[in-house]
Amino acid sequence: MPTSKLDLIQGTLDVMVLRTLAVMGPQHGYGIARRIEEVSGDRVLLNQGTIYASLIRLQQRRWISAEWGTSANNRKAKFYTITARGRKQLADETAYWERVFGVMGRVFAMQADGGST
Amino acid sequence: MISGIWRAIARVRSVSAQTELDRDFDDEAAAHIQIAIDEFVRAGMSEDAARRTAVLRFGGVPQARERHRDARGLPILEVALQDLRYSARMLRRDPGFALVAVLVLGLGIGANAAVFSIVNQILLRPLPFKNSHELVWIEQSRARSGLSSQTYSVDAYERFRARSRSFTDVSGYFPFSPPDNERLTVSGESVPITTISVLANFFSVLRVEPAIGRLFTPEETRIGGRPAALLSYPFWRRRFAADPQIVGRVIDLSGHPVTVIGVLPEQFDFGSVFSPGTSADAFVPIIPDQMRDWGNTLSLLARLAPGVSVLRAGSDARSIAPELPFNAKHPEWKSHYTATVVGLKEHVSGQLRRALVVLWSAVGFTLLIVCVNLANLLIGQTGARSKELAMRAALGADRGRLARQLLTESAVLAAFGGALGLGIAWATITYVAHRGTVTLPLLNTIRLDGAAMAWTLLLATASTVVFGLAPAMKITTRDVQSALKEVGPGMSSGRGHHRLRASLVVSEIALACVLLVGAGLLLRSFVRVLDVDLGFRPMNVAAIKVDDSGGGSADKRSAVLQDLLARVQAIPGVRMAGVADNLPLERNRSWGLSAKGKHYREGELRGTFVYVVTPGYLETMGVRLEKGRTFTWSDGSTTQPVVVINESAARYLWPGENPVDRIALVNGRDTRVIGVVADVHESSLESTGAWQMYLPVTQAGAVGTYLAIRSTLSAASIGPNVMRTLRALNPTQSATQLRPIQASVDRAVSPRRFFMLLVAAFAAFGLLLAALGVYGVISYSVTQRRQEIGIRMALGATASQVRRSILWETMRLVTTGAVIGAIASAMLSRLIASLLFETAPTDPVAFAATVILLAGAAFVAAMIPAGRASRVDPMQALRPS
Numbered sequence: 002m003p004t005s006k007l008d009l010i011q012g013t014l015d016v017m018v019l020r021t022l023a024v025m026g027p028q029h030g031y032g033i034a035r036r037i038e039e040v041s042g043d044r045v046l047l048n049q050g051t052i053y054a055s056l057i058r059l060q061q062r063r064w065i066s067a068e069w070g071t072s073a074n075n076r077k078a079k080f081y082t083i084t085a086r087g088r089k090q091l092a093d094e095t096a097y098w099e100r101v102f103g104v105m106g107r108v109f110a111m112q113a114d115g116g117s118t
Numbered sequence: 119m120i121s122g123i124w125r126a127i128a129r130v131r132s133v134s135a136q137t138e139l140d141r142d143f144d145d146e147a148a149a150h151i152q153i154a155i156d157e158f159v160r161a162g163m164s165e166d167a168a169r170r171t172a173v174l175r176f177g178g179v180p181q182a183r184e185r186h187r188d189a190r191g192l193p194i195l196e197v198a199l200q201d202l203r204y205s206a207r208m209l210r211r212d213p214g215f216a217l218v219a220v221l222v223l224g225l226g227i228g229a230n231a232a233v234f235s236i237v238n239q240i241l242l243r244p245l246p247f248k249n250s251h252e253l254v255w256i257e258q259s260r261a262r263s264g265l266s267s268q269t270y271s272v273d274a275y276e277r278f279r280a281r282s283r284s285f286t287d288v289s290g291y292f293p294f295s296p297p298d299n300e301r302l303t304v305s306g307e308s309v310p311i312t313t314i315s316v317l318a319n320f321f322s323v324l325r326v327e328p329a330i331g332r333l334f335t336p337e338e339t340r341i342g343g344r345p346a347a348l349l350s351y352p353f354w355r356r357r358f359a360a361d362p363q364i365v366g367r368v369i370d371l372s373g374h375p376v377t378v379i380g381v382l383p384e385q386f387d388f389g390s391v392f393s394p395g396t397s398a399d400a401f402v403p404i405i406p407d408q409m410r411d412w413g414n415t416l417s418l419l420a421r422l423a424p425g426v427s428v429l430r431a432g433s434d435a436r437s438i439a440p441e442l443p444f445n446a447k448h449p450e451w452k453s454h455y456t457a458t459v460v461g462l463k464e465h466v467s468g469q470l471r472r473a474l475v476v477l478w479s480a481v482g483f484t485l486l487i488v489c490v491n492l493a494n495l496l497i498g499q500t501g502a503r504s505k506e507l508a509m510r511a512a513l514g515a516d517r518g519r520l521a522r523q524l525l526t527e528s529a530v531l532a533a534f535g536g537a538l539g540l541g542i543a544w545a546t547i548t549y550v551a552h553r554g555t556v557t558l559p560l561l562n563t564i565r566l567d568g569a570a571m572a573w574t575l576l577l578a579t580a581s582t583v584v585f586g587l588a589p590a591m592k593i594t595t596r597d598v599q600s601a602l603k604e605v606g607p608g609m610s611s612g613r614g615h616h617r618l619r620a621s622l623v624v625s626e627i628a629l630a631c632v633l634l635v636g637a638g639l640l641l642r643s644f645v646r647v648l649d650v651d652l653g654f655r656p657m658n659v660a661a662i663k664v665d666d667s668g669g670g671s672a673d674k675r676s677a678v679l680q681d682l683l684a685r686v687q688a689i690p691g692v693r694m695a696g697v698a699d700n701l702p703l704e705r706n707r708s709w710g711l712s713a714k715g716k717h718y719r720e721g722e723l724r725g726t727f728v729y730v731v732t733p734g735y736l737e738t739m740g741v742r743l744e745k746g747r748t749f750t751w752s753d754g755s756t757t758q759p760v761v762v763i764n765e766s767a768a769r770y771l772w773p774g775e776n777p778v779d780r781i782a783l784v785n786g787r788d789t790r791v792i793g794v795v796a797d798v799h800e801s802s803l804e805s806t807g808a809w810q811m812y813l814p815v816t817q818a819g820a821v822g823t824y825l826a827i828r829s830t831l832s833a834a835s836i837g838p839n840v841m842r843t844l845r846a847l848n849p850t851q852s853a854t855q856l857r858p859i860q861a862s863v864d865r866a867v868s869p870r871r872f873f874m875l876l877v878a879a880f881a882a883f884g885l886l887l888a889a890l891g892v893y894g895v896i897s898y899s900v901t902q903r904r905q906e907i908g909i910r911m912a913l914g915a916t917a918s919q920v921r922r923s924i925l926w927e928t929m930r931l932v933t934t935g936a937v938i939g940a941i942a943s944a945m946l947s948r949l950i951a952s953l954l955f956e957t958a959p960t961d962p963v964a965f966a967a968t969v970i971l972l973a974g975a976a977f978v979a980a981m982i983p984a985g986r987a988s989r990v991d992p993m994q995a996l997r998p999s
Binding site: 029030031034048049050051053054055057058060061062063064072074076077078079086090 | 121122124125128129143145146147149150152153154156175176177178179181182185186188189190
């Protein structure tokens with residue numbers, strides 16, 4: 002199993018989960034996984050089970066909280082909610098990623114003649 | 119940052135709540151799949167299709183659970199615990215393998231650590247003295263025949279000390295004191311003790327400070343000075359119950375009042391450095407003026423001046439030596455001194471160096487065999503387990519995880535093996551260090567060497583780990599499939615695997631062969647040494663030290679001894695008795711001996727060992743008379759001086775002539791040779807050709823009194839009667855044992871026996887390991903070829919044909935190994951030639967015995983699997999399982 006690729010996904014997956022919860026409100030694991038699959042076009046998750054490692058990690062950092070509840074179809078499920086800490090972390094992450102995009106964008110837009118500056 | 123702390127706490131907590139958290143996760147996963155099913159069903163799928171799709175999308179609950187655990191807990195800790203539990207289960211399931219591996223490791227580590235510790239102590243570690251690298255030993259370079267020609271006279275010492283510029287100070291001791299040379303009387307009871315006479319500055323040159331009290335003063339080394347003694351620490355503890363008030367106390371030493379001036383420190387052990395196998399109880403100062411006319415009496419040692427090398431000190435000493443006087447009062451007595459300077463450490467360990475290096479190599483070989491054997495065991499073990507590993511890989515364990523598992527198993531084995539090894543090493547060293555019969559220098563100071571222990575442990579563990587891990591490296595995705603596809607027991611690994619194990623066994627056999635040849639050669643030498651013609655018959659002879667009735671004229675003395683011998687011979691069971699001042703294989707002294715009227719070149723004559731004996735002594739010891747006669751009581755102080763010489767002296771001094779009735783010069787005095795006796799091995803069994811002479815007690819001064827008794831009864835049973843007789847003559851006779859002379863003979867061969875036994879033990883261990891290796895490979899090959907054997911038996915092969923083919927395979931391995939081993943041995947055995955005694959390094963008996971032994975062991979090892987092969991039921995073997 003290529004762990005290096007997984008490492009890269011790990012951090013990003015956490016951000017995606019935070020963002021999903023921030024946008025959609027409390028969700029169960031299946032809901033989050035479906036949402037990410039829709040948005041990313043199945044290119045992030047190896048499979049849906051992968052989401053749970055990310056969820057427990059975020060929970061342990063107290064960026065999200067979890068509670069057993071009942072789904073719309075009257076099924077028992079664990080619902081995850083983003084915490085205040087989580088929102089702050091998401092803001093930080095968003096700022097970070099925007100910086101990265103900005104820099105990388107300029108790097109990829111680089112032309113042969115203006116390369117030295 | 120804070121989130122990191124929260125996470126760490128949560129992770130540690132989750133380790134202990136494993137089951138509960140797993141259940142929570144399983145519930146969540148089940149809910150996930152259920153919600154997915156609901157959705158698919160709503161989208162129009164059948165219940166079954168929906169479930170399948172949901173599970174597929176989820177991607178395997180166990181894998182997800184594993185990842186969940188890794189994320190939430192401390193995977194390293196958890197996995198380690200789990201691996202440990204699993205390892206314990208695996209090892210319990212195959213206790214034979216575990217036991218053998220632990221034993222092999224334990225014995226290997228133990229033996230190696232023990233030998234390394236001994237070698238380290240004797241060869242490498244500095245002597246237990248301050249700045250011991252500055253200490254040197256000074257001896258005459260033609261150190262051939264005994265101590266007398268290695269030592270110096272008092273005048274020579276004093277001149278040497280005054281003239282040499284290379285030393286801070288020079289000192290020495292009197293090396294001729296026999297054990298139990300004094301008698302300590304405490305409240306009426308006498309015990310024999312060993313005192314060593316040392317020059318006043320002996321301890322200050324060694325930089326030994328007394329534990330209590332002080333060292334000798336110049337006054338105590340003058341004639342008429344107050345007699346003083348220093349006690350050794352163990353003696354002070356034993357005899358005086360560590361009395362802190364001992365300093366200043368006057369004790370009775372052989373009838374003289376002697377003041378105890380101090381106790382030497384616990385670490386100072388004279389015997390272990392200067393005289394292996396003996397112990398010194400007390401030290402008295404040499405009074406130089408008393409000893410001036412005694413001839414060569416001092417063994418010299420010195421401390422180098424700062425910045426002076428041993429080499430420079432050597433050339434300094436060499437240039438002074440010829441000017442040293444033998445006796446200042448008689449400048450006409452030519453001295454012909456020479457001097458060689460060697461490091462004291464080298465002097466102490468010198469003779470043993472080569473033997474220890476050989477032992478070291480034997481240990482190295484053993485360690486190699488241990489490693490090869492472990493490799494073999496582990497490869498065999500994991501070969502059998504490759505299917506299980508493949509199964510676990512298929513079930514989601516990644517390669518790292520499997521490797522970690524195997525690593526843990528190796529570590530568990532290594533830990534047990536290491537613990538066992540530590541125990542074995544400790545027991546061995548304690549045994550060797552506290553056994554008085556092994557006379558190696560510095561032996562009582564040996565302790566388990568930490569560095570040696572660590573090294574061996576590291577090596578053995580490394581080999582366990584490397585070979586334990588090798589199979590994990592081989593497990594790739596392709597392997598998983600092929601391993602799982604293979605059916606039937608024992609089909610799990612291929613031909614290459616088998617070839618690797620076979621070559622490991624061949625190398626094991628070759629290594630064991632080298633060890634066995636070495637052990638065989640040493641054993642042959644040992645037997646030859648035991649067969650040496652001692653020149654006397656030690657069987658049934660016992661000796662006891664008799665406390666001297668003291669000075670007196672030779673006449674008075676011989677009257678006393680004559681009376682003593684008459685009484686002793688009257689004891690029932692005593693056949694013969696005689697008295698000598700020294701015993702063979704004990705300490706000795708030598709005098710000058712030459713044929714009168716002949717001229718000898720400088721340095722041509724050798725010191726001759728002298729024994730002052732009573733009539734009957736030579737007969738009692740069974741010394742063979744070759745020519746002439748021995749002494750009678752009529753050889754008295756008023757008749758012509760007579761001497762009995764040994765064959766070596768006779769052959770040199772009167773070549774081709776009959777020496778009987780010739781006149782010899784004994785220390786310058788005209789003496790008639792009356793007889794020639796066989797050479798008696800005077801100091802060791804292996805040296806020959808020393809000159810010896812016997813003088814009658816009626817005509818020469820004796821230095822001690824040993825009563826030798828030849829009897830029909832054991833020493834223990836006539837001992838009390840002898841003691842009663844001696845006490846009747848001298849009520850203060852100390853309570854010493856009547857010792858069989860054979861004990862001295864045994865003692866003289868003890869270093870050789872010690873090495874021989876050690877090397878033999880390593881060889882036996884190597885043989886055992888090699889046999890184990892053969893067993894492993896053959897039994898594996900039988901399991902693997904079950905089907906083939908079944909087919910052959912179905913086609914009419916008999917049980918004995920099958921057995922023969924298995925044994926044939928074994929013999930092929932053994933032959934290859936033995937040939938390689940024999941060639942290696944032939945090359946290596948030359949290196950131990952100097953340790954052998956009358957045995958050629960290519961001794962055919964040793965080589966033949968080795969090959970037979972190896973073949974025999976391999977045969978026995980192969981019999982078990984061969985027997986199993988011949989009992990294969992063709993029907994069962996051919997049925998696919």
